[in-house]
Amino acid sequence: MKNLLKQKGRKKMPSYLVGPTVILILAMVYGSLGSEYFLDPTSIVFNTGRYIEIGLLALALTFVIINGDIDLSVASMLAASAGVLAKLFAAGVPILWCSLAAVVTGLVLGLINGLIVIKLGLPSLVVTLATLALYRGITQVMLGDSVVADYPESFIGFDQRLIIGGTPGLPAPLALFFVAALIFYFILHRSNYGLLNIMSGSNPSSSKFSGVSVDRVRLTAFAISGLVSGLCAVMITSRLGSTISNVGLGLELLAITVVVLGGTDIFGGRGAISGTIVALFAIMAVRESLVIQDVNGQVQDAAIGILLILTVLIPRIREYTVDKRNRQKRFNEAQSKTVSH
Amino acid sequence: MNKSRKVLVPVLSMSLILTGISASFLATSATAAPKYKVTYIPKNLGNPYFDAIVGGFNKAAKGLNMTVKVVAPAQAGATDQIPFIEAAIQQKVTAIAISPNDANALCPTLKRAMKAGIIVLTVNGDTAASCRQASITPTDFSVLGKYLVDQTAKVMGGPGDWAFLSATSTAPDQNAWLAGAKTYIDGGGQPTLNLVATVYGDDAPEKSATEASALLAKYPNLKAINAPTTVGIAAAAQVLSTSPLKGKVQVTGLGTPNQMRQYIKDGTVKSFSLWDPGLQGQIAANLIVSMKTKKVTPKSGVKFSIKGVGPGNWTMGKDAQIIAGPPQEFDAKNIDKFNF
Numbered sequence: 140m141k142n143l144l145k146q147k148g149r150k151k152m153p154s155y156l157v158g159p160t161v162i163l164i165l166a167m168v169y170g171s172l173g174s175e176y177f178l179d180p181t182s183i184v185f186n187t188g189r190y191i192e193i194g195l196l197a198l199a200l201t202f203v204i205i206n207g208d209i210d211l212s213v214a215s216m217l218a219a220s221a222g223v224l225a226k227l228f229a230a231g232v233p234i235l236w237c238s239l240a241a242v243v244t245g246l247v248l249g250l251i252n253g254l255i256v257i258k259l260g261l262p263s264l265v266v267t268l269a270t271l272a273l274y275r276g277i278t279q280v281m282l283g284d285s286v287v288a289d290y291p292e293s294f295i296g297f298d299q300r301l302i303i304g305g306t307p308g309l310p311a312p313l314a315l316f317f318v319a320a321l322i323f324y325f326i327l328h329r330s331n332y333g334l335l336n337i338m339s340g341s342n343p344s345s346s347k348f349s350g351v352s353v354d355r356v357r358l359t360a361f362a363i364s365g366l367v368s369g370l371c372a373v374m375i376t377s378r379l380g381s382t383i384s385n386v387g388l389g390l391e392l393l394a395i396t397v398v399v400l401g402g403t404d405i406f407g408g409r410g411a412i413s414g415t416i417v418a419l420f421a422i423m424a425v426r427e428s429l430v431i432q433d434v435n436g437q438v439q440d441a442a443i444g445i446l447l448i449l450t451v452l453i454p455r456i457r458e459y460t461v462d463k464r465n466r467q468k469r470f471n472e473a474q475s476k477t478v479s480h
Numbered sequence: 481m482n483k484s485r486k487v488l489v490p491v492l493s494m495s496l497i498l499t500g501i502s503a504s505f506l507a508t509s510a511t512a513a514p515k516y517k518v519t520y521i522p523k524n525l526g527n528p529y530f531d532a533i534v535g536g537f538n539k540a541a542k543g544l545n546m547t548v549k550v551v552a553p554a555q556a557g558a559t560d561q562i563p564f565i566e567a568a569i570q571q572k573v574t575a576i577a578i579s580p581n582d583a584n585a586l587c588p589t590l591k592r593a594m595k596a597g598i599i600v601l602t603v604n605g606d607t608a609a610s611c612r613q614a615s616i617t618p619t620d621f622s623v624l625g626k627y628l629v630d631q632t633a634k635v636m637g638g639p640g641d642w643a644f645l646s647a648t649s650t651a652p653d654q655n656a657w658l659a660g661a662k663t664y665i666d667g668g669g670q671p672t673l674n675l676v677a678t679v680y681g682d683d684a685p686e687k688s689a690t691e692a693s694a695l696l697a698k699y700p701n702l703k704a705i706n707a708p709t710t711v712g713i714a715a716a717a718q719v720l721s722t723s724p725l726k727g728k729v730q731v732t733g734l735g736t737p738n739q740m741r742q743y744i745k746d747g748t749v750k751s752f753s754l755w756d757p758g759l760q761g762q763i764a765a766n767l768i769v770s771m772k773t774k775k776v777t778p779k780s781g782v783k784f785s786i787k788g789v790g791p792g793n794w795t796m797g798k799d800a801q802i803i804a805g806p807p808q809e810f811d812a813k814n815i816d817k818f819n820f
Contacts (some may be wrong), residue, residue, distance in 0.1 A: 174571070189562060268702040284649045288584040288608075296588055381584030382557055383650050430567045435525055436554030 155337045155402025155410035155414045158450035162400075163421040170428025177431050180307035186427055188378065190297035191312035192217075192371040192387070196394035197401075198323045199367035201415045202360040203370040205327075205340045205408025208263035211366045212252060214390035215274035220372035221246040222278040225287035241376075242369035248274060249365015253358040263361075271391070279384040288381035297377035312374065324412040336360070341408030382402055396423060396443065400450055497818040499617035516546040518768060519568040520603070520761075521578040524556040524603045527683070527709040527755055528736050530579065532820040533604060537577075537759025542767050549573075556683055558582035565589045568598070572654060575768040577597035580607050580740040583652040583787055587611040599768055603760050605627050605653040614772070614778035615661075616763050621653070624708075625660020626761045627753070627807060628733070629670050632706045635750045636729040639672035639704030645733070647683040647709040676702070688715035696725055701736055707733035713752060717743040721724045737810050744815050758820065759790045759804045767802075 152160070170177035185430045196213045202341035203210045224241040226384045228234060252270055303309035339353040347353050376382055401418030402409030422443060429439045482735055495682035520537055530552075538547040551567070553560035558581055566589060568576050574788050576593055580586050580602055590611040594600050602615040609615075632642050644661070646654045658678060666674060666776035676699050681688025688711055695705060696719070705720075707713035720726050735752045743749040766786045770776040776784060778800035785793045797803065810818065 176570045176572070179570055183568070186563075186566050186570075189559075238713055284655075286650070297590070299588070378588065379559065379581075379585040380588050383582065383585070385558060385650070388557055389555075426563065427567075430551075430563045432568060433549050433551045433567070435552055435558065437525065440554050 149181075153402075153411070153413075154454060155411060156417055158402070158453065159400055159414065159417040159421040162446055162450070163417060163424050166390075166421065166424035166428045170424065170431060173428065173432045177428060183427070184307040184313065185299070185310055187316075187423060188310060188312045190419060190423045191316045192375055193390060193393045193397060193422075194316050194416075195319055195367050195371055196390060197376075197397035197415050197419060198319055198366075198412065199360075199364040200394055200398050201323070201401070201403055201410055201412060202327065203263075203364050203383050204395075204403050205336050205410040206357050206360050206403060207255065207340045207343065208312075208357060208360065209267060209395070209405075210249075210252060210272040210361060211265065211391050211395075212248070212266040212274055213364060213368045213394060214387045215250045215271045215278070215374065216245050216365050216368035217372045217387040217390065218278040218384065219248060219274040219281075219388050220369040221315055221376050221382050222281040222384065224372060224376055226281055228290065238373045241372045242366060243251055243305060243371020245372060246362060246366040249362045250358070250366065252365065253361030256361065257354045259357055275384075275388075282382065282384040284384075286381055286383050290376070290380055294377055297374060297381040299408055312378075315374075318411060320416050327410075329411050332356070332359070336409075337408065340410075393422075400447055484701050489506075490590040514545050514547040516544065516768060516772065517571070517766065518546055518575045518577060519564070519571070519573050520548055520550050520764075521561050521564050521576065521656075522550065522552045523581050523605075524554070524560075524581050525552045527711065528739055528820075530604075530738065532625045532757040533579070533761045535820065536756075536758030537765050538761075538763040539758065540765035544765055546765060546769070548765070556581050556648060558585040559805075561586060562589050565593060567811075568750055569593050569596050572596075573774065575601065577603050577764045578602045578612075579604045580652065581648075582650055583607050586732075599771055601767065603764050604757065605651070606651075606801070614767065614796065614800040614802060616755060616760045616767075616804060618760055618804050619807050620803050622660065623654050624807070625662070626655045626664040627671060628657060628706055629661050629673065631663050631732055631751075631753060631809075632704050633673055634672045636673065636704045636733045639674075639705075641674045641676045641699055641701045642704040642706060643676055643699065643702060644678040645688060645692055645695070645705050645709075645712045646678060646680050647712060649680050651683075655709065666787040675797075681707075681709070681715060683711045684710060685711055685715050686813060688712045689719050689804050692719045694717040696720075696723065696729065702729055704730040704732065707731065707735075709733070710739060714739045714743075717748050721746060721748040724783060736820055737815050738820060740810070741815055744810070744812050746803070751809055752811045753807045755805050755807050756790070756820075762786070762789045763794070763804055 200210060200213065221242040223244045224237045227237040227240055255261060255266050298310060298312045299307040300311045302311050302314040320480055327336060334353050335356045338351055339356045343353050397418045399405055400421065401414030403414060424443060424455060426439055427445065429442060445469055517526055520534065522533065529729050534550050541548045551564045553564065561578065565576060565586065569592060576598055583606065587608055589598050590607065600612040602612045604618055606615040606617065609671045617640045636642065642656050644658060648657060677695060679691040679695060692705060692715055695702060705716045707716050713731060713733040716731045717740065720729060720731055721743055734754050736754060740749060740752055763786065770784060776782065778796055780796055780798055780800065783793065794802050
């Protein structure tokens with residue numbers, strides 16, 4: 140009976156989910172043992188707010204990375220979009236139009252990334268490393284040292300709004316994340332685009348010869364990445380109630396960490412939305428369990444670093460040992476065959 | 481496959497448990513249920529200036545039945561302090577004292593803390609007035625900009641070019657001083673001095689040193705660098721102490737005596753200034769208790785006194801601002817009397 144249950148559970152969980160799920164559970168246990176304040180449903184739910192931008196960026200990046208590309212410029216696209224939003228608002232444009240303009244800015248910047256990568260045939264790592272600096276630079280030129288802060292009350296505090304009331308309730312960012320995750324899940328795992336996405340990433344040249352428009356698939360992924368960055372710009376502006384030129388600095392690394400922790404292969408061809416989702420909640424749980432116990436920022440960063448290495452390393456060791464064992468087996472079989480002859 | 485998965489779980493749990501043991505050991509070292517729980521969030525860690533504020537907090541807390549927890553982010557970015565404010569709300573502390581990295585980005589979170597009944601004080605730097613109940617400032621900022629210009633004139637001892645080496649371009653305290661300096665200069669203050677540049681070292685030693693070296697290279701007629709930040713002044717002094725320009729280019733600004741002692745002794749720096757940062761911690765700790773027990777409501781014109789601390793009496797200024805004390809100049813004659 141025990142064996143049966145075990146086997147059932149094993150079958151259900153794909154290997155890329157094991158690492159982040161274990162981290163998630165252990166962090167929850169560690170947090171609740173370490174602080175009586177940790178398992179407060181309202182706080183847990185509300186504290187997700189500042190991770191949602193990372194989560195949305197990670198969802199979009201999952202597509203880019205499955206293609207075998209990378210987009211390092213997401214945080215800079217976010218900043219440039221937030222800069223456009225702030226500048227338009229300061230010029231007296233209604234906030235709704237400013238927000239829309241921010242999303243469009245993100246989309247355009249993402250398309251620019253994609254077009255440079257595809258039309259000029261340059262590696263996305265180099266191109267987006269360049270636009271990381273370029274888009275941030277444009278933001279700094281746009282905003283200088285100024286701060287835009289007098290946003291209307293109705294716009295500020297999107298993360299404090301409840302979609303479903305009560306305790307703990309469902310705050311708007313978390314609801315948005317669930318909806319986005321569902322959409323991205325269907326695109327990647329239930330649509331033609333997703334299939335093409337994985338095909339392009341795992342073997343671009345053979346996909347091309349079998350009639351897949353690899354270029355269009357990759358361009359779409361960059362565009363989605365830009366669009367989501369623009370959306371996150373609106374969210375972060377609402378959450379912080381102000382805009383400065385270094386908004387979102389370093390978010391790209393956090394988002395890529397989530398994607399990789401979720402089992403998406405950094406070289407492309409393999410990945411799943413569910414991995415990214417679980418990885419986001421795992422990182423959230425680790426950070427929250429540490430901060431509630433007054434662990435300082437440096438130690439938190441180090442913990443995430445160690446966990447990332449372990450989660451990526453352990454499956455590799457497993458593959459290596461399984462591979463070695465199989466080879467040994469084949470070798471033994473061959474040997475015995477020779478002997479029997 | 482099965483075997484290796486059996487390895488995965490224990491390895492991960494071991495690593496987490498190990499960090500857990502060390503972390504909870506650190507967290508529970510202060511015991512015996514105190515009446516007031518205070519969380520102080522400095523800009524970042526490893527900055528001796530903030531260590532001195534923490535020292536003031538701890539000194540006052542001893543007699544007040546108070547525990548003071550100090551937590552800080554790894555970087556001094558605009559939003560890096562938010563998780564620590566949220567954790568303090570979750571821990572239902574009595575008060576949050578914070579040295580904010582940004583005047584606006586923390587506002588929504590600090591307002592949530594006040595809504596939850598937590599006292600919010602800003603220490604050494606301020607946010608918008610609606611985001612905290614009172615603000616403790618180390619000295620009179622409105623005259624500090626002028627003070628920095630006059631201080632530079634004093635060490636230069638004659639006309640010439642000089643530059644500011646500041647912290648981050650969004651730090652509210654730094655910006656207020658730089659603006660004050662500019663107003664004073666524009667109004668005809670120290671007319672023989674020529675401010676040629678303002679650069680930002682982001683309160684990181686390497687970046688500050690790089691910016692200081694760049695100033696020396698770019699402005700051959702530079703006579704002085706004024707760094708009104710403890711990280712910046714030490715970095716600039718360090719660059720000059722090994723440079724042929726030592727003694728020709730003066731370094732001054734705001735620094736801590738312990739950090740700057742060697743540069744005063746080796747003649748790189750003539751004089752620099754600061755106030756007693758610990759005073760702010762002492763005032764904050766006492767004010768929190770007064771607000772709880774004597775129902776002191778901070779607002780303009782409210783007077784309060786603390787026996788044996790600094791000037792002893794304070795009157796709150798506009799927007800409940802409290803000025804801790806006057807600046808203190810350090811030079812070769814008096815530096816050994818100070819230890820922070």
